[in-house]
Amino acid sequence: MTVVLITGCSCGFGLEAALAFARSGAHVVASMRDLGRGAALAGAAQAEALEIHIAALDLAKPHTFAGVVADVIGRHGRLDVLVNNAGINRVGAFEDTTEATLREVMEVNLFGPLLLAKAVLPQMRRQCGGCIINLSSLSGVAGLPGDVSYTASKFALEGATEALRHEVDRWGIRVALVEAGLHATNIFADALSGPLPIPDESPYRPLIEERMAKLAARLPEAFHPRSVGELLVRIAQAKDGPLRWPADAVAKRVLGKLFALDDAGRDAFLREVAGCDWWSQGESQPENGEAAP
Numbered sequence: 026m027t028v029v030l031i032t033g034c035s036c037g038f039g040l041e042a043a044l045a046f047a048r049s050g051a052h053v054v055a056s057m058r059d060l061g062r063g064a065a066l067a068g069a070a071q072a073e074a075l076e077i078h079i080a081a082l083d084l085a086k087p088h089t090f091a092g093v094v095a096d097v098i099g100r101h102g103r104l105d106v107l108v109n110n111a112g113i114n115r116v117g118a119f120e121d122t123t124e125a126t127l128r129e130v131m132e133v134n135l136f137g138p139l140l141l142a143k144a145v146l147p148q149m150r151r152q153c154g155g156c157i158i159n160l161s162s163l164s165g166v167a168g169l170p171g172d173v174s175y176t177a178s179k180f181a182l183e184g185a186t187e188a189l190r191h192e193v194d195r196w197g198i199r200v201a202l203v204e205a206g207l208h209a210t211n212i213f214a215d216a217l218s219g220p221l222p223i224p225d226e227s228p229y230r231p232l233i234e235e236r237m238a239k240l241a242a243r244l245p246e247a248f249h250p251r252s253v254g255e256l257l258v259r260i261a262q263a264k265d266g267p268l269r270w271p272a273d274a275v276a277k278r279v280l281g282k283l284f285a286l287d288d289a290g291r292d293a294f295l296r297e298v299a300g301c302d303w304w305s306q307g308e309s310q311p312e313n314g315e316a317a318p
């Protein structure tokens with residue numbers, strides 16, 4: 026039976042993925058950083074009589090990964106699929122982003138997933154088979170203002186995944202990325218629920234406020250995360266497939282467009298998507314009203 030380890034299963038895509046893999050008949054180890062947040066998954070699994078093992082795993086604590094992986098292998102004798110799902114987003118202008126926040130985002134979205142992949146690879150090589158799926162984002166292929174730390178982490182994850190793919194395919198290990206557009210999970214809802222993290226003196230306040238207002242306006246159109254859980258099962262079951270798997274119609278359209286454009290076309294497209302020409306034009310005005318040297 027297929028054995029699957031998933032990160033970030035307290036809510037969102039991770040919770041849906043745990044249920045979808047369990048429905049497909051897999052042994053699921055659904056990990057989360059805080060076991061106290063396991064009630065939603067445990068309740069949903071119980072309602073469908075699905076067996077899901079919940080384990081603790083904090084992506085910011087890589088020294089614990091070997092133990093978690095050894096436990097999965099000890100329980101089930103193998104490990105077939107790793108879904109590197111958990112992630113965080115810290116919205117804000119780059120200049121307002123603290124070093125601690127930048128490092129936190131890179132720890133959780135990049136180093137954690139990469140080091141966890143490193144921890145499962147020896148077993149997958151021994152088995153001569155496995156699948157590692159990394160949750161990326163359209164922010165892994167396109168950068169928009171207000172999103173520098175998240176975009177940096179997802180671009181880096183994309184590059185690492187693309188490079189890793191050809192190192193491990195000789196052992197029958199497949200590596201894939203999922204590109205998601207906007208889905209109704211906590212990641213953006215949380216960002217919008219509290220006060221915006223903008224320092225009082227920030228010169229970027231109008232830009233970030235406008236970006237967040239646009240995001241809030243788009244939330245009602247967000248896709249349901251259940252389809253991502255089902256997509257992850259299809260990717261794991263596929264014999265082969267592309268590196269990038271769009272998770273929804275918007276992601277498919279944007280990916281198709283971005284990869285067909287040259288640099289100038291890409292720049293124009295992203296300007297249109299960001300809709301912040303008003304900001305760029307204002308930014309060229311010096312704050313004291315004098316012409317720039």
Ligand SMILES: NC(=O)c1ccc[n+]([C@@H]2O[C@H](COP(=O)([O-])OP(=O)(O)OC[C@H]3O[C@@H](n4cnc5c(N)ncnc54)[C@H](OP(=O)(O)O)[C@@H]3O)[C@@H](O)[C@H]2O)c1
Pocket residue numbers: 032033034035036037038039057058059062082083084085109110111112113133160161162163204205206207208209210211212213
């Ligand atoms: N939703 C979207 O529209 C969208 C779009 C593109 C990409 N994505 C990507 O999809 C993935 C899942 O996000 P989501 O939308 O499902 O968001 P979510 O509902 O906020 O879920 C994120 C999960 O990550 C967990 N997490 C956060 N920090 C962690 C850490 N240090 N160690 C382990 N787990 C941690 C959270 O745990 P807690 O409950 O303890 O916080 C939660 O379970 C992320 O990689 C995200 O970048 C989402």
